[in-house]
Amino acid sequence: MKKILPCFLCLSCVTMNLMVLQSAADLKRCYSLLQRGYRLEKRLITNLGGISFLDCVEECLRTTRCLSVNYFQPAQFCEVNFESKDSVPKLFLTKTGWFYSERIDWDKDMTGPCSRSNCLVNEKIVPTSLGQCTCKVSDCGIPVNEGYSLETVQDGDGIGISKKMHVTCLEGFEKQGSGLFTCQSDGFWKADLQCIVEYKLPGCFEDSRKRVLESGPYFLQTNGRSQCASHCATLGSYRYFGLEVDDECFCGNDIRYNPKQVATTECDFPCRRNSEEMCGGNWKILIFSS
Incomplete structure (x- = not known):
């Protein structure tokens, strides 16, 4: 007598068979999208050796920042990238033996129970015991x-x-x-x-409360280029000095915060007790090299 399975078992078998067929169909589609003989260069997150191509893809799917992978079949070598060929086309080059594939071409459900996560952009999903998952810093x-x-x-x-x-x-x-x-x-x-920023000096710059040159202001009774330079020399070895609002002198080793350089005509305040020289302006500093 022919044995008849319960309906729910039949349905279960059919469902499983459909899932297997669907999975095979999806993989066939994914493999059809591979870029054979290409590699994306110099935009690497990390690389791994001795793993299969599908493991390489899974590593990408688990890594939040990953956009694509390179795979070198002869050495089973995987490269996980943070860019794709569309974002840096000049780095997408022909390379014999390499395969290139993009994250969007693969179903993230390949990663199993860890296919959904709230990992940050610099984290990856890591499976733990009992089917649980956690987030770990990746880059x-x-x-x-x-x-x-x-x-x-x-x-x-x-x-x-x-x-x-x-x-x-x-x-x-x-x-x-x-x-x-x-x-x-x-x-x-x-x-x-x-x-x-490489600025043309001497030059007039916009200043702010953060101060473009780190040391100052020093208020000089007589101000000017030689007076401010001498004052900075007594304080230490500085690369730059600056004049601002008639009596202010500044010293510094860096021109900080990438200030906007403006026309020297905006640094038109006469220096204190030295009207032949200009000493910057309101929130405008005239900077010289020491």
Whole structure:
């Protein structure tokens, strides 16, 4: 006699079969979207060796900031990227043996119970015991500053934990300190790079209550270029000195806050007891190199 399964078991089997067929169909569609023979360069979060392509994709799906992956089949090598070919097309290059794929081409349900999370942009979903999930810091974010440039990023540089990145300054900025950034385990960069606007000196600048030059104001009974320079020299070794509102003298090693440089005619206050020289204006500072 032919054994008949209960209806709910039949329905369950049908549902499971449909899910398997659907999963296979989805993977077939995803694989059809692969960019074979291409790689996105120098926009790395992290890289992993000895894993399958699907594990590489899953790593991307778990990493909030990930937008795409590169995969090198011969070495089973995975690269997780924070950019896509559309955002940096110049870095999307032909590379034999590589596969390129984008996060949006894959179903996030591939990550199982951890497919939904409230992880922050610099975090990744990490599965724990009993099917639970947690968020863990994944990267230090993209180094951002008005003067920073990623033009010197090297192959293998990344923003992930323990990764390093070579950063420089944009044209028109003076580079001070090392351009080597190291991503620490707390998600913050360790670096000492400063990109300071290269101004034409002497020059007139807009000042503020934060003060463009860090030391001052010093109120001189007789003010002027030589008087202010001499006063700063008695206080220490400064790269710059500045004159403002007839009797104010400032000293500094940096021109801070990237102030707006304006026409020298806006620094037209005569200096105190020295009317032959100009000493800035209201919230306008005339800066010289020492």
